Amino acid sequence: MKTQKILADLHLHSTFSDGKLTIPEIVDLFGKRGFGAIAITDHLCESATFLGKAAGYLNQTLTPETFPRYQAILKSEAERARREYGMLLIPGFELTKNTILNHRSAHILALGVTSFIDANLGIEEICAEIRKQGGLSVAAHPVSTRRLEKQTYFLWDRRDQFRETFDAWEVASGRHFFDEVAESGLRLIANSDMHRPEQMESWKTVFTVRGPETPGSDIPRPLFITWDQIISDVRSQSVEFTYYREGLPRVARRTHMTSPIRRRELKWPLKTRRKSMLMGLVALSLFAVGLVQWTFGFERG
Ligand SMILES: [Zn+2]
Numbered sequence: 001m002k003t004q005k006i007l008a009d010l011h012l013h014s015t016f017s018d019g020k021l022t023i024p025e026i027v028d029l030f031g032k033r034g035f036g037a038i039a040i041t042d043h044l045c046e047s048a049t050f051l052g053k054a055a056g057y058l059n060q061t062l063t064p065e066t067f068p069r070y071q072a073i074l075k076s077e078a079e080r081a082r083r084e085y086g087m088l089l090i091p092g093f094e095l096t097k098n099t100i101l102n103h104r105s106a107h108i109l110a111l112g113v114t115s116f117i118d119a120n121l122g123i124e125e126i127c128a129e130i131r132k133q134g135g136l137s138v139a140a141h142p143v144s145t146r147r148l149e150k151q152t153y154f155l156w157d158r159r160d161q162f163r164e165t166f167d168a169w170e171v172a173s174g175r176h177f178f179d180e181v182a183e184s185g186l187r188l189i190a191n192s193d194m195h196r197p198e199q200m201e202s203w204k205t206v207f208t209v210r211g212p213e214t215p216g217s218d219i220p221r222p223l224f225i226t227w228d229q230i231i232s233d234v235r236s237q238s239v240e241f242t243y244y245r246e247g248l249p250r251v252a253r254r255t256h257m258t259s260p261i262r263r264r265e266l267k268w269p270l271k272t273r274r275k276s277m278l279m280g281l282v283a284l285s286l287f288a289v290g291l292v293q294w295t296f297g298f299e300r301g
């Protein structure tokens with residue numbers, strides 16, 4: 001018997017919605033880095049709302065038409081991921097309820113689910129359907145993502161009501177760790193929400209696998225995690241979280257653990273600070289140019 005820590009990232013987007021990589025490219029990206037489990041979770045938007053319809057026209061969402069091909073590719077890629085990398089590929093999607101109001105928007109990850117679910121259904125109905133299909137329901141990026149983008153606060157505003165509705169809540173999304181979610185007492189999970197390969201550096205969830213060595217090989221191979229173990233470890237919260245840095249060697253998943261206390265150090269990386277300063281400078285220049293034009297225009301008039 002041996003124990004092994006395995007890295008998991010259960011929130012990834014492919015070209016089936018608004019991601020830049022195809023599903024096979026994602027499998028290779030994570031497989032080559034020694035990950036133990038990933039989930040592809042393309043957007044499945046509401047068809048009843050204006051923003052959902054717009055996503056449909058722009059091919060940014062799964063539809064009943066594209067869904068069977070999506071599942072077929074996930075199935076064949078799951079076999080290849082297991083064969084080539086000893087990695088578990090979990091089928092999933094992200095039920096996406098977008099409105100122009102942050103407090104009315106909600107994103108729900110359906111993990112381990114292979115049948116289409118209508119995103120127009122209510123939150124409770126969606127989660128019940130996920131559970132019926134033997135899947136895990138996750139409240140995605142429930143608080144401010146600390147990024148300049150549309151936010152999804154609907155679930156967080158009702159976290160007491162939905163406490164038992166969801167199997168887990170994202171405590172981190174990408175490079176940002178959410179202290180308020182960590183302190184909430186809810187069940188937690190950490191994912192990248194990767195749309196582009198540069199977003200590989202992010203918070204991840206770590207599972208501990210116990211089992212015998214893979215027989216028939218001289219080279220020690222990583223242990224394979226099962227979907228059943230992921231379900232039970234998420235529900236019992238036998239999980240850890242780690243900040244994964246790109247460029248670490250393959251064995252990184254076994255050595256690079258971050259203790260909960262050290263999480264805070266990584267909150268505001270230098271690159272983000274530089275970007276914010278640059279954006280501030282651009283905004284200031286635009287304002288100055290506008291002010292000059294307005295002043296001179298006013299005098300001429
Ligand atoms: Zn989302």
Ligand SMILES: [Zn+2]
Pocket residue numbers: 011013094140193
């Ligand atoms: Zn997402």
